[in-house]
């Protein structure tokens with residue numbers, strides 16, 4: 001089956017800059033990821049589609065690499081009957097399920113308290129989900145999981161690659177050794193292991209950096225000529241970049257370990273030292289990154305935690 005793949009670059013108002021979406025013309029017309037919900041993105045999208053001889057109505061299905069607003073928002077501009085395919089964990093986010101977001105608020109309130117975040121950052125809790133206004137109110141029509149092949153897109157295998165998002169999948173074409181990777185591995189910036197609430201209130205917080213490292217390592221076992229990414233250029237030297245990212249993470253963990261050796265402290269204390277110039281502005285991202293390093297060190301039995309006045313204190317294992 002002859003397939004054609006087109007990359008379309010769309011603007012976003014986010015710090016990350018443009019987002020890439022992909023059109024695959026094969027047995028059917030599939031869109032991989034759906035940009036952000038702004039008029040600007042939709043109008044560039046229609047213009048670029050037109051250049052390849054298509055209209056939004058020609059798209060029969062949208063496959064989501066993950067649930068972040070810059071990858072799903074434009075779904076709201078599509079016809080009600082379009083097929084929406086992705087991992088089941090997209091659902092509460094893309095439908096903006098009120099029960100889930102009630103739980104989300106409670107989770108982050110508790111999370112900030114345990115991390116020892118200063119009371120003055122309380123207003124930040126509300127800002128955490130401000131980007132949801134660029135997301136959509138839609139529902140999956142089909143959920144997929146590891147090893148699945150999506151109808152109309154049979155040359156691409158679904159791989160579950162959580163870490164940056166719990167819902168994250170990649171599409172891998174074994175014949176051509178090409179991957180559509182979403183935000184799994186980006187060429188110019190490292191992907192953030194964003195903290196998310198567990199799917200259910202009774203569940204445990206996912207250890208996102210550990211998941212992310214595992215997902216990255218999976219790439220080392222595959223033959224890959226090219227990864228089309230969610231932001232920026234394609235990655236051609238996959239093995240080298242994966243090694244670099246893992247090395248950088250392990251170096252950062254060493255730095256965190258030396259801070260904890262000096263004195264036991266909270267995640268927020270460490271976050272301020274790791275990211276002194278940006279933590280105030282980007283508390284969500286920098287705290288996720290910090291907690292990731294702490295999870296990593298805890299998993300390696302180098303540090304442990306105890307609770308003091310509702311805060312988690314990290315200290316070195318004796």
Ligand SMILES: [Zn+2]
Pocket residue numbers: 066068164165183
């Ligand atoms: Zn993302």
